[in-house]
Amino acid sequence: MENKETAGDADRPWQSYHTVYTNAKAGMEGVDKERVQRIVYEMSKGSKYFENEERKEATIREKIENMRARCAQLTATDLSQYQKVADKRILELESTRDLSRIWLHVDMDAFYAAVETLSNPLLKGKPMAVGSMSMLSTANYEARKYGVRAAMPGFIARRLCPELILVPTNFDKYNYYSDLTRKVFHRYDPNFLAASLDEAYLDITEVCKERGLTSEEIAKDLRTSIFEETGLTCSAGVAANRLLAKVCSDINKPNGQFILPNDRRAIVTFISSLPIRKIGGIGKVTEHILKDALGINTCEEMLQKGGHLCALFSQSSADFFLSVGLGLGSTDTPQVRFRKSISNERTFAATTDERLIFQKLADLAEMLSMDMEKEGLTGRTLTLKLKTASFEVRTRAVTLQKYICSSSDILQQASRLLKAELPVSLRLIGLRISQFNEDGATAGLDPTQISITRFITSGDATRKSTGDCCSLNTDSNNHGFMDDTEIDTCIDGYGTDSETHHQVSNQRIDNKFSNMDDSNCTSTNDAEKSEEPENLLRNASADQANISTAIGSTSDSSDALIRRVSSTACSSSRNLEGNPNNNVDGENQVEVRSPDNNGQIWWIDNYKCTICGAEVPASFVDERQEHIDFHIAEKLQEEESGIRSRTHMPRQRTADKNLLSSPRKPKRQKSTPEKEVKHIPIDLFFMKTNQKF
DNA sequence: GGGCGTGAGCAGA
DNA sequence: TTCCATCTGCTCACGCCC
Numbered sequence A: 001m002e003n004k005e006t007a008g009d010a011d012r013p014w015q016s017y018h019t020v021y022t023n024a025k026a027g028m029e030g031v032d033k034e035r036v037q038r039i040v041y042e043m044s045k046g047s048k049y050f051e052n053e054e055r056k057e058a059t060i061r062e063k064i065e066n067m068r069a070r071c072a073q074l075t076a077t078d079l080s081q082y083q084k085v086a087d088k089r090i091l092e093l094e095s096t097r098d099l100s101r102i103w104l105h106v107d108m109d110a111f112y113a114a115v116e117t118l119s120n121p122l123l124k125g126k127p128m129a130v131g132s133m134s135m136l137s138t139a140n141y142e143a144r145k146y147g148v149r150a151a152m153p154g155f156i157a158r159r160l161c162p163e164l165i166l167v168p169t170n171f172d173k174y175n176y177y178s179d180l181t182r183k184v185f186h187r188y189d190p191n192f193l194a195a196s197l198d199e200a201y202l203d204i205t206e207v208c209k210e211r212g213l214t215s216e217e218i219a220k221d222l223r224t225s226i227f228e229e230t231g232l233t234c235s236a237g238v239a240a241n242r243l244l245a246k247v248c249s250d251i252n253k254p255n256g257q258f259i260l261p262n263d264r265r266a267i268v269t270f271i272s273s274l275p276i277r278k279i280g281g282i283g284k285v286t287e288h289i290l291k292d293a294l295g296i297n298t299c300e301e302m303l304q305k306g307g308h309l310c311a312l313f314s315q316s317s318a319d320f321f322l323s324v325g326l327g328l329g330s331t332d333t334p335q336v337r338f339r340k341s342i343s344n345e346r347t348f349a350a351t352t353d354e355r356l357i358f359q360k361l362a363d364l365a366e367m368l369s370m371d372m373e374k375e376g377l378t379g380r381t382l383t384l385k386l387k388t389a390s391f392e393v394r395t396r397a398v399t400l401q402k403y404i405c406s407s408s409d410i411l412q413q414a415s416r417l418l419k420a421e422l423p424v425s426l427r428l429i430g431l432r433i434s435q436f437n438e439d440g441a442t443a444g445l446d447p448t449q450i451s452i453t454r455f456i457t458s459g460d461a462t463r464k465s466t467g468d469c470c471s472l473n474t475d476s477n478n479h480g481f482m483d484d485t486e487i488d489t490c491i492d493g494y495g496t497d498s499e500t501h502h503q504v505s506n507q508r509i510d511n512k513f514s515n516m517d518d519s520n521c522t523s524t525n526d527a528e529k530s531e532e533p534e535n536l537l538r539n540a541s542a543d544q545a546n547i548s549t550a551i552g553s554t555s556d557s558s559d560a561l562i563r564r565v566s567s568t569a570c571s572s573s574r575n576l577e578g579n580p581n582n583n584v585d586g587e588n589q590v591e592v593r594s595p596d597n598n599g600q601i602w603w604i605d606n607y608k609c610t611i612c613g614a615e616v617p618a619s620f621v622d623e624r625q626e627h628i629d630f631h632i633a634e635k636l637q638e639e640e641s642g643i644r645s646r647t648h649m650p651r652q653r654t655a656d657k658n659l660l661s662s663p664r665k666p667k668r669q670k671s672t673p674e675k676e677v678k679h680i681p682i683d684l685f686f687m688k689t690n691q692k693f
Numbered sequence B: 001g002g003g004c005g006t007g008a009g010c011a012g013a
Numbered sequence C: 001t002t003c004c005a006t007c008t009g010c011t012c013a014c015g016c017c018c
Helices: A033-044 A048-073 A076-094 A111-119 A154-160 A171-188 A205-211 A215-230 A242-249 A264-272 A284-294 A299-304 A306-312 A315-326 A354-375 A407-419 A447-456 A461-465 A467-474 A476-481 A484-492 A498-511 A526-530 A533-552 A555-569 A621-641 A649-655 A657-661
Strands: A103-108 A128-131 A136-139 A165-167 A193-196 A199-203 A234-239 A257-259 A341-351 A379-388 A393-404 A426-436
Touching: A033 A048, A033 A154, A048 A284, A048 A306, A076 A306, A076 A315, A103 A171, A103 A215, A103 A242, A111 A128, A111 A136, A111 A171, A128 A154, A136 A154, A154 A165, A171 A199, A171 A215, A199 A242, A205 A215, A215 A234, A215 A257, A234 A242, A242 A257, A242 A264, A264 A299, A264 A315, A284 A306, A299 A306, A299 A315, A306 A315, A341 A354, A341 A379, A354 A407, A354 A426, A379 A407, A393 A407, A393 A426, A407 A426
Parallel strands: A128 A165, A234 A257
Antiparallel strands: A103 A199, A103 A234, A128 A136, A193 A199, A341 A426, A379 A393, A379 A426
16 A cells, blocks of 8 residues: 555565554654554564454455456446446536535544643653553654554554553543533534544534634634633634545644635545545545555546446445545534444453353443443344454354343353354454344334234333343243244353352452453453352353243242342443443442432442442542542533433432333433443444435 | 345444 | 554345245
């Protein structure tokens, strides 16, 4: 992909090692790219990761060769025909051009790093990155001068910049500052689209009119407000659509802005020389393919090679490329869209130990179940993701008759999928649930049975799809919907029982103030060391017995399941580093005190926040203060907006069994994103639109 | 042929 | 010393079934 990768490759093999680390990014203009590329290559060479990258590269090369071959087979007549198709399509696309709106894209400058510098001014002016030795989330501009950047492993970054300061992520802080920026955005466009914690799109058409200001003045005004109210700088881009606004915001980074007039000629001129990689949606692979197969380097060339694009790509892809060439993008404010999947994945030291692997699977099932419960989700497609020791990624999916959300259901199905892959050496396991129940129907039900069941249980069924959904396995009515396959799974699957959960929980507590790195997941933590293989086997047997009992629907098993759900759900709040379980003891969790009406915060047992359940020992003075500040700010914002907080709903709902019979909250109303201790999933804010237009 | 399920992969933050 | 993440949306290709 690099220009120089030809004759000198034998002497400088790193030039053909394609990584994202050498791509131009704001603040990296003066970087010695060759040095960075050499170091990245030398540190990666020979590793399994490197070998896998080479395999992937070979696959892409093969794809490109195929495309070239197909190109070569095109006759002049074929090309003429495809060119006509392209010309027609270009006219159609052009007719959709909308220059009536003014979009502004705001991008906070090195957001996480900037927030960390605000909290610790000693970091100012020093090369610093947020993340761990495994992976960096972002780097400040001082670090970028050395070639250090987001998505780079920390150990490589350290080699590039030995004095680099590494700061662990703290999503509480980022959420807090993100909320502050959003209050500002709201004043300019109440319907702004948050693309992530540090990015947003605003339709400023109306505010320009109302205030009688130009888009440039509005952008300047907004950036000033952001700085005054947060102490953080941002960059802005203004253009006729979101695709262009995003490109524009990158031009004068950091702390700058760029205005592209709503004028067709200006847009076409701007886009014509733009490298295709600058466009959102064109990543490393697409760039590689377009460049090497078709010789397309700039957006203008998308139009020039329109015939080839129509010949070689699907209609939707060709449309996207052509619209990029025309500088078209979304101008509408998209409808609110709900999330389509929810997942969890964890990397750990590669292992072939099946007991360990199943234990990690159980952890993930538990975490996923809690996340689903928090959002009141049930789904029926479960996807298991595996990354082998050689970095090969496999996914295995199953679509069920019924919607599930309980950890035991998830684990049963996931175990089935995993068993088929054994033996295998794994370094990552992930679980994803999709195909959500749009209807808010009850977990465990066959979707075809929803209507009639609702009818039968009218007035009561509605409560069952939210936080208490996981307890539905205790409902004897439910068993009518369990099919033979599921019974098989229950009998031979790796279930979990409360004892196993207890051990899992303890393991997490041990790590809860450590960074979110491999150490959380490796097999060498204390809790797992103490878990003797015999105990694991006993637990596995107990799991099977427990699940079999559940099928039998005895009241004992129901109670056990309720206790299990209750104890795990009580620990739903995650700590700052993303550790998913604060559970100490299911028994202790029953007592939950509400915050007082004045928003005062105090600590249960001198370590647990009464509002969100986050555990911060007394010795963590700064962290405690930050935590309190966060809740106070949250409270103030709620009072201002008049929106009732739902922050600790899941905790209360599951902790108090009496609430199991209370009416459920409306399902997945995301107009006000939930504030959690854990960072807010990006997609809750990101109303992703069709990139093709 | 269209819908659905599955698996792989790309992209972005 | 450390040794390449996590989460989500989306597209595409393929096979199966009606």
